[in-house]
């Protein structure tokens with residue numbers, strides 16, 4: 001039997017908002033939303049002070065403002081977040097090459113065999129949290145367990161600035177008590193469907209047969225069957241290659257003018273950029289436009305070198321969009337995706353040159 005794996009999930013606390021509070025003392029202790037307060041804006045991240053009012057990421061800015069009238073909106077600075085992300089990634093790589101980033105502020109680490117020959121994964125997680133705090137001034141939460149699914153649940157358990165360990169003895173019980181909506185890999189639509197089938201908690205999920213789950217959830221059925229028992233065999237994949245990174249928004253009312261569309265495109269571009277991994281960018285930008293009558297078109301362009309900033313990506317996307325407006329047909333959806341992915345080229349950044 002293979003040795004028990006040791007997996008750590010590290011998750012920065014309220015990442016974008018914490019960076020803003022770190023860099024501007026006037027924001028500390030106050031409810032902060034990273035994003036645009038404009039009519040169609042959305043909250044990209046909320047500080048813990050803002051969360052007390054029910055402000056959440058991905059929430060429309062107007063809703064957030066209504067829930068928390070004191071809310072301070074701060075424009076995102078993705079280049080700063082990426083820089084911090086590169087720093088924490090370098091810390092992870094001191095312990096293991098098996099690092100799988102999920103986004104700028106989250107990663108799985110397999111430390112079963114690690115570069116420092118530390119037997120305790122909990123010790124490694126504490127080391128990493130201390131070093132993140134020292135070098136970035138920010139806090140991270142860590143989950144330690146024997147697979148990815150449980151490690152991710154565990155990091156959420158003592159947030160913020162916490163560490164939680166789920167041992168093999170605890171695993172199945174730990175899952176049983178949680179609502180299925182908390183499981184990574186069970187999205188809002190699946191949660192709804194599970195609830196409709198009488199599955200509210202991990203315990204309910206466990207009572208369903210593999211056959212039942214496969215009939216109702218297809219290929220994902222086996223995964224759900226496993227996680228209900230605290231079983232998840234997925235390896236930590238450091239070289240997971242994404243082919244594209246995209247984001248899109250359907251608007252509450254159709255857009256007709258270029259000015260409206262330009263304002264709407266900015267947060268979409270920001271989101272795409274934020275999902276680029278620390279050292280990843282792409283050369284091809286694709287713009288997707290869906291009209292009020294559901295007709296859909298795409299426009300694409302490829303640059304000579306990977307985009308080096310959100311601003312560059314936005315310029316390229318706008319160049320594709322400009323000829324499509326004014327649009328009497330009305331635009332209901334805009335999407336941007338970045339492909340031809342590869343290492344980001346930043347010749348002015350010697351640290352990155354070393355890292356790549």
Ligand SMILES: [Mg+2]
Pocket residue numbers: 011012013014015105106
């Ligand atoms: Mg986070």
